[in-house]
Amino acid sequence: MSQRIRVAVAGASGRMGREVVKMVLEDPELELAAAVARSCGPVDAGSLAGKPYTGVLVEADLEQALARTKPDVLVDFTNPQSAYLHAELAIKHGVRPVMGTTGYTPEQIEQLDRLCKEWGIGGLIAPNFSIGAILMMKFAATAAKYLPHVEIIEYHGDQKLDAPSGTSIKTAELIAESRKELRQGNPNEEEVIKGARGGEYNGFRIHSVRLPGVFAQQEVVFGGHGQTLKIRHDSYERAGYMPGVNTAIKKVMGTTGMVYGFEHFLD
Template structure:
């Protein structure tokens, strides 16, 4: 019988955290080992998300959760302000972090990579765990070789704090790996309203739309003489990210070092 992977969930009472708890409970090779939530009190994590009693009570801090028993992997979709400290707390305990929050600096990622390698464990930072979104990014990067004129438009709900989204930044990074900097548009263009052309990245623009009722969508629009191409991905429910999270939990057990980007662990 395959050994179960013992999973802790940080920020387990949040919207993404609740979906992760459900997924961990449902996967036969996972065991819910711990969960942290700052404001729920000591309630059972399973019943909190509408599942049977799990035997795991919410801890008020991630450190307390990690110290409550053996843990192999921690999944963290909490806010950027605490995710770095969470990752350090996990790695120093020999726990592999799977991080869905954005906002980590290149220096922080490099430090987490060093810490993981020192402990001989793996880690993953992924701006997006949707397999469809990852394919959208890869297709966009491939298309940019032939359609170098492009713009990114991303849509999220009006309560999202960061702009542009981590997914759009990752898309831009992938495109820039295969497309040299190319300043697009009329060189004499002028914004009559500041910011109307969007954020500048390596010669192209990223536009962030924030509206109530919107979940998560992104499109990359390519233009060429006599034609255009649009590559778009739409997410409708947080459950759509969970197959990717499950893949990440299993994969992070097999390597050493911190990896940035879900595309690097796709077979």
């Protein structure tokens, strides 16, 4: 058997982080090298995922964990405020970042790409790891060639920190690559209540819904003469993202530079 890929998990005590820990422990090709969470305490990482004792204690300092355990890959599901720092830290330790945390500026992505290439390693920033969500984005980009009038509506729980979501921004970017910029709607339109029409991107609108009881859904609505087309994806549980995270961990070992978007790992 070839050497296992050593994985560190940042945000290990969070809901996504626990799923990542569980997935890593269940894959014989992967090895849990470190688990990091600022507010969890020194408990065994297995307890976070309902798994047996692993011998890997959850620790608070990411840099110390990377320096001590020397993992191959860092999987990060923390928060937008920490995302860039964590990715930069991982690269400078020769660790390949797989970032499920969103909130990067284009300039930050370019800088991380340069750093990865300087170190001769790969990385991934993925707004969404769901295979279905990636297909939704691809289908939307194709539809935009023929139905350029479009709006995006994305739904998440009320505790989500960023709006619009990384998934909707990535969808909008792919749509913008497929269609010329088009200013939609009535040019004399007036928002009676500020923000009623949502955020504007490349001439179309993105609407963010934040409610308790909602997990993660997105629909892309296209309008044409006498017709509409809706492309919708619904996520129901976090385990649905794990096949994508697993694929990302393995494929990032063979890449150089920072890849933006999990769809590049599916081609």
